[in-house]
Amino acid sequence: xxxxxxxxxxxxxxxxxxxxxxxxxxxxxxxxxxxxxxxxxxxxxxxxxxxxxxxxxxxxxxxxxxxxxxxxxxxxxxxxxxxxxxxxxxxxxxxxxxxxxxxxxxxxxxxxxxxxxxxxxxxxxxxxxxxxxxxxxxxxxxxxxxxxxxxxxxxxxxxxxxxxxxxxxxxxxxxxxxxxxxxxxxxxxxxxxxxxxxxxxxxxxxxxxxxxxxxxxxxxxxxxxxxxxxxxxxxxxxxxxxxxxxxxxxxxxxxxxxxxxxxxxxxxxxxxxxxxxxxxxxxxxxxxxxxxxxxxxxxxxxxxxxxxxxxxxxxxxxxxxxxxxxxxxxxxxxxxxxxxxxxxxxxxxxxxxxxxxxxxxxxxxxxxxxxxxxxxxxxxxxxxxxxxxxxxxxxxxxxxxxxxxxxxxxxxx
Amino acid sequence: xxxxxxxxxxxxxxxxxxxxxxxxxxxxxxxxxxxxxxxxxxxxxxxxxxxxxxxxxxxxxxxxxxxxxxxxxxxxxxxxxxxxxxxxxxxxxxxxxxxxxxxxxxxxxxxxxxxxxxxxxxxxxxxxxxxxxxxxxxxxxxxxxxxxxxxxxxxxxxxxxxxxxxxxxxxxxxxxxxxxxxxxxxxxxxxxxxxxxxxxxxxxxxxxxxxxxxxxxxxxxxxxxxxxxxxxxxxxxxxxxxxxxxxxxxxxxxxxxxxxxxxxxxxxxxxxxxxxxxxxxxxxxxxxxxxxxxxxxxxxxxxxxxxxxxxxxxxxxxxxxxxxxxxxxxxxxxxxxxxxxxxxxxxxxxxxxxxxxxxxxxxxxxxxxxxxxxxxxxxxxxxxxxxxxxxxxxxxxxxxxxxxxxxxxxxxx
Numbered sequence: 001x002x003x004x005x006x007x008x009x010x011x012x013x014x015x016x017x018x019x020x021x022x023x024x025x026x027x028x029x030x031x032x033x034x035x036x037x038x039x040x041x042x043x044x045x046x047x048x049x050x051x052x053x054x055x056x057x058x059x060x061x062x063x064x065x066x067x068x069x070x071x072x073x074x075x076x077x078x079x080x081x082x083x084x085x086x087x088x089x090x091x092x093x094x095x096x097x098x099x100x101x102x103x104x105x106x107x108x109x110x111x112x113x114x115x116x117x118x119x120x121x122x123x124x125x126x127x128x129x130x131x132x133x134x135x136x137x138x139x140x141x142x143x144x145x146x147x148x149x150x151x152x153x154x155x156x157x158x159x160x161x162x163x164x165x166x167x168x169x170x171x172x173x174x175x176x177x178x179x180x181x182x183x184x185x186x187x188x189x190x191x192x193x194x195x196x197x198x199x200x201x202x203x204x205x206x207x208x209x210x211x212x213x214x215x216x217x218x219x220x221x222x223x224x225x226x227x228x229x230x231x232x233x234x235x236x237x238x239x240x241x242x243x244x245x246x247x248x249x250x251x252x253x254x255x256x257x258x259x260x261x262x263x264x265x266x267x268x269x270x271x272x273x274x275x276x277x278x279x280x281x282x283x284x285x286x287x288x289x290x291x292x293x294x295x296x297x298x299x300x301x302x303x304x305x306x307x308x309x310x311x312x313x314x315x316x317x318x319x320x321x322x323x324x325x326x327x328x329x330x331x332x333x334x335x336x337x338x339x340x341x342x343x344x345x346x347x348x349x350x351x352x353x354x355x356x357x358x359x360x361x362x363x364x365x366x367x368x369x370x371x372x373x374x375x376x377x378x379x380x381x382x383x384x385x386x387x388x389x390x391x392x393x394x395x396x397x398x399x400x401x402x403x404x405x406x407x408x409x410x411x412x413x
Numbered sequence: 414x415x416x417x418x419x420x421x422x423x424x425x426x427x428x429x430x431x432x433x434x435x436x437x438x439x440x441x442x443x444x445x446x447x448x449x450x451x452x453x454x455x456x457x458x459x460x461x462x463x464x465x466x467x468x469x470x471x472x473x474x475x476x477x478x479x480x481x482x483x484x485x486x487x488x489x490x491x492x493x494x495x496x497x498x499x500x501x502x503x504x505x506x507x508x509x510x511x512x513x514x515x516x517x518x519x520x521x522x523x524x525x526x527x528x529x530x531x532x533x534x535x536x537x538x539x540x541x542x543x544x545x546x547x548x549x550x551x552x553x554x555x556x557x558x559x560x561x562x563x564x565x566x567x568x569x570x571x572x573x574x575x576x577x578x579x580x581x582x583x584x585x586x587x588x589x590x591x592x593x594x595x596x597x598x599x600x601x602x603x604x605x606x607x608x609x610x611x612x613x614x615x616x617x618x619x620x621x622x623x624x625x626x627x628x629x630x631x632x633x634x635x636x637x638x639x640x641x642x643x644x645x646x647x648x649x650x651x652x653x654x655x656x657x658x659x660x661x662x663x664x665x666x667x668x669x670x671x672x673x674x675x676x677x678x679x680x681x682x683x684x685x686x687x688x689x690x691x692x693x694x695x696x697x698x699x700x701x702x703x704x705x706x707x708x709x710x711x712x713x714x715x716x717x718x719x720x721x722x723x724x725x726x727x728x729x730x731x732x733x734x735x736x737x738x739x740x741x742x743x744x745x746x747x748x749x750x751x752x753x754x755x756x757x758x759x760x761x762x763x764x765x766x767x768x769x770x771x772x773x774x775x776x777x778x779x780x781x782x783x784x785x786x787x788x789x790x791x792x793x794x795x796x797x798x799x800x801x802x803x804x805x806x807x808x809x810x811x812x813x814x815x816x817x818x819x820x821x822x823x824x825x826x
Contacts, residue, residue, distance in 0.1 A: 010620045011631065013439060013449045023431055036426050037461055041452040044620070048450055048472060055468040059461060072604045072621060073612065106778075106796050111601040131799065154800070273714075279700025280693030283714045287692025290768055290801060298720035300713060301686075301696045307711035307754070311724070341720070355703055388703060 001168075002037045003029050004060035006052060008068035008077050009151060010043035021066040021149075021156055028160065031175045031220060032168040034062065044068065049080035057084060057144050064164070067151030069134035071114040077148055078137070082121045085141050089119040095126060099133055121148075127163040131155045138163060173222055176229035178204075180217040180240060181250040183401040184413060190215045193243045197236075204233050212390050213397030214256075246410045249401070256400045257285045263407040264295035264345075271403075272341030273299040274312050274333040276324065277351040277367060282396040297341050302333065312336030323362070325350050330368035331377045338372045345406075346372040347399055351382075353391045367395040371402055378402070380413055414581075415450045416442050417473035419465060421481035421490050422564060423456040434479040434562075434569055445578060446586035446635060447475065457481065462493035470497060470557050477577070480564030482547035484527040490561055491550070495534045498554050502532040508539055512546055540576040544568045551576065586635055589642035591617075593630040593653060594663040596814040597826060603628045606656045610649075617646050625803045626810030627669070659823045662814070669813045670698045676820040677708035677758075684816075685754030686712040687725050687746040689737065690764040690780060695809040710754050715746065725749030736775070738763050743781035744790045751785045758819075759785040760812055764795075766804045780808040784815050791815070793826055 005026065007019035019041050026036045037060060042052050049068070056063045068077030082089045096118035103110040117134050120126055127136030127147075132155040137148040147164055149156045169175075182190055187210035194217065198206035204221035219236060223229035241248055249259050264271060273283050273296070283299035286292055300311050305324055308314040313336040314329060322328040330348045338346025351367030358364035365384040370377055380402055384394045402413055418439065420432040432454050439449045450473060455465050462481070469476045481490030495502045509531035516523040530547050533539055540549030540560075545568040550561040560577055562569045595603055600623035607630070611619035617634035632649060636642035654661055662672050677684060686696050686709075696712035699705055713724050718737055721727040726749040727742060735741040743761045751759025764780025771777035778797040783790055793815055797807045815826055 011622045013452065014443070014631065018431070018436055026426060035456075037456055037458065038465060039426065039454040043448075043450050045450065051468060051472055052451060055464060059464055070623070071601050073608055074621060102798075106798055108599075111599075111605060113601050113605065154803070275693075278697075279705070279709075280688075280696035280712055280714065283693035284691075284697050287714070287716065288802065288805075292692070293716055296692075296714075297717045298713065298715055298724065299693055300711065300724075301693065301700070301709075302711055303700065303706055304710050310753075311711065311713075340723075389701065392701075 001034045001062065002060050003034050003062040003064065004038045004040070004056040005036060006049075006056060006063065006065040007039070007041045007151075008044070008049060008065055009041075010045075010074070012041050012067075013043050019066075021151065021153060024153070024157065025064060025066070025160065028165065029168070031177055032165060033173055033175060034168055044074045044076060046076045046080045046083070049076060050083045053081055053084035053146075057141070057146065060144070062145045062147070064147045064149060064160075066149045066156050069117065069136070069148060069150045071111070071117055071133065073113075075116075078116070078119050078121065081137075081146060081148055085121065085139070085146070087122040087139075087141075090122055091115070092118050092120050092126065095120070095135055102133065124148075127159050129155050129159055131158065136163065174224065174226040174229045176221050176223075176226060176233055178219045178221075178233050178237065178251055179253065180219070180237065180248045181256070182215045182217075182244060182247050183213060183249055183256055183404075184398050185215060185247060187215050190217075190244070194240055197239050197243060201236050204236055206236070212386065213394040246405070246408070249404055256397065256404065258289050260400050260403050260407070261286060261289040261292060261295055263404065265291075267407060269295065269345060269407075270297050270341075270343040271295055271345045271347065272297050272337045272343040274308075274337035274346070274348045275299065275301050276303060276308070276333070276349060277353040278349050278392050278395050279303070279353075281392050282347065282349065282399050285396055285400070297343050300337060308333065308336075312340055325352055325362050325366060325368065327368050327370075327379045327381065330370035330379050331372070334370035334372035335377055344373065345403070347403070348372070349395055349399060351391070351395060353388045353395075355388060365391050367391065367398075369395060369399045369402060371399075371406055373406065378406075378412055414447045414474050415472070416447050416475040416477065417451045417469040418449060418453070419462075419469060419476065419478040420452070420454045420564075421457070421462060421478055422454075423458075423487070425454050425480075426456050432479075434564065434566060437566070437570065438477060438479070438573065441573065441578065442581070443588060443590075443633075445581040446588045447581055457487045457489060459489045459493045459496070462489060463496045466494055466497035466559075470554070470559065473557070475558045475560070477560045477562060477573075479562045479569050482530065482549070482561060482563045484524070484530055484546065491529070491532050491534065494550075494559060494561060498534065498552070498559070500535040500552075500554075503535055504528070505531050505533045505539065508533070508548060515546065540572050542568055542572055544571065549576065587637070587639045587642045589634050589636075589639060589646055591632045591634075591646050591650065591664055592666065593632065593650065593661045594669070595628045595630075595657060595660050596626060596662055596669055596817075597811050598628060598660060600628050603630075603657070607653055610652050610656060614649050617642075617649055619649070625799065626807040659818070659821070662817055669810065669817070671702050673813050673816050673820070674699065674702040674705060674708055676817065678704075680820060682708065682757040682820070683710050683754075684708055684758045684760065685710050685750045685756040687721075687750035687759070687761045688712065688714050689716060689721070689746070689762060690766040691762050691805050691808050692716070694805050695760065695762065695812050698809055698813070710756050713750060721746065721749075725753055738765055738775050738779060738781065740781050740783075740792045740794065743783035743792050744785070747783035747785035748790055757786065758816070760816070761785070762808055762812060764804070764808060766801045766808075768801060778804050780804065780811075782808060782812045782815060784812075784819055786819065791819075791825055 746761025
């Protein structure tokens, strides 16, 4: 079975924004045993798009488009697909009604331009899109299948998972995937430890993927049944865990903040955070986790020196003596925020995110991260490469990993 | 003039490796005034590739392929291109000779597989490739131009710069681009206001792009000189500004936090923030701006009710009476954080980000955003669609837009 993917949108043909939807779809299709033969990106030009779709439908068993289902005059995928198939567009009053109800639920009248989102290609099945206005469409035509998906990834992905993937998986070989995540280790170090093992195994296939502050091992196992595919994965995972003791923080899709949040809730512990250079990013990442109020009580962004004194009781003399970016001030921030908030744990982060403010002694990228608890205060010193955004993100990643290790009794980083 | 780019290679259709050659080419072509209408990625399948090339040559004035010019059995671009044009391949003995000399210069005999790199499409000009073995090819056919470039970026880029770009630049059209950004308005509303204007103008071309909490109008102007292209853009921008009075926050690439930060610095004003449902995201976005310490003094994530009382002096009775998510508490947070921090302005945000915690009365997505200043307290009520992440982001976007409007004396949202 061969698929062709068509990303629609002139904005994807500018220099600044590449399509990521078809990469994501390629990965999922390969997992389901479907080869992607061609990927196209097409601007908002109905004739071009019709020509591309007609060619794709002549070559592939499955054609998936993303984008161009919005309400504006630029959104022309419905029209172009209908023309490529030689079918009419028919407005579905039930879809228009549900769009109107969606707008009403936000207290707004539906603009008339949105009505065309109720246009279905004759013979197509509408794919319900609870997260957006544009429904997807699926149509069989001369033995080929054409699927139209919306462009926003948050809408496209669930539609694919709900309406496209199950039909593909029903075809036979079971594929399972697992992602092992590791924080606060360089990719080369992880690879040195595990490459000899995973390279010797053909099923599952393993790919190592690096991101700032995080390494992922992607395992794709295949079997006659889902259970067999899972067994293949598990037998390799056992060996990987042995080679990375205590380092794999997640095998079930959770990111580090969710893992740490659950550990806190399980142990009935609360946390307060005082951030300087990270500007609140650790708090944001922790409160991205639904139900974060069970473990996060409050946070302070103590950006100025005075705010460190006023809000969390850092001594003015200490700030003068050691400097705002120092082991001592990080420790005082962690202890201070814990005392003020009355929580089980306190974290303090202070550093130089750049691009300015670095010195020979305290360069850009230098960050101190402190954890204060009943068993005392621990300070970690880190020097991160990269720009302001990367330094800030990595600092929060290390803080979370320090927390995770402390909660599991694994000892310092 | 319209171009189509074709990246060749099955390795580009795996999940983990995207083609970057065509992104690079897109940017260079746009700068030279050539619009890229379609980008394709095709595996090493000669029939597929022939079909894609034939379709591309039917649509575009300029078709550029990258990859598939190597010596192995997988390298089939020459063959597929010849078939798409209905021309023969002719082995050029001079090219084969120079390949042999290249190998000899490294002290090696040329493997016989490399001989096919001397195959030229009948009528094509060979493009000398001093950094690799595969020469490029350029051929004119029925008013269209087809260019075959090698895949390795280190070979592709110099070949493009030497053999393709000069001919394009000689056409003498200059291209300039500008992005107009608007916050806190739905895409359909922006489009209704400005589509009649920008659709009536062919130069610049305008594309509307929606993102959560932000709409962008991308204007691409063309002229005999850069100045003329800029003039074209400016003459349309004047009309767009009239139809969106006070709504365009940036025309120079800056995002909303940077715009607000500069307004604060220019006016010598300081800000403190108290956040509940956004968990610190407004503070993070503001401190993403280098030099944020000039306007942001401190922020509080007052997640629990008690922290609202302790840190920013919200009355316990008010929390009980009105509830934590209420106009009154938002106002008290803004006024309280301003008082505690001693800043010119205070912002308070409280709401229900979801997925849980909503009621009929106060549904998920309900957020109150308050701004407190010398001229009093203003509270904005918003109801955002989407998941937790989108609700939180949009709340910060509205807060920034409220700030921007207040700083410019534009009146409430």
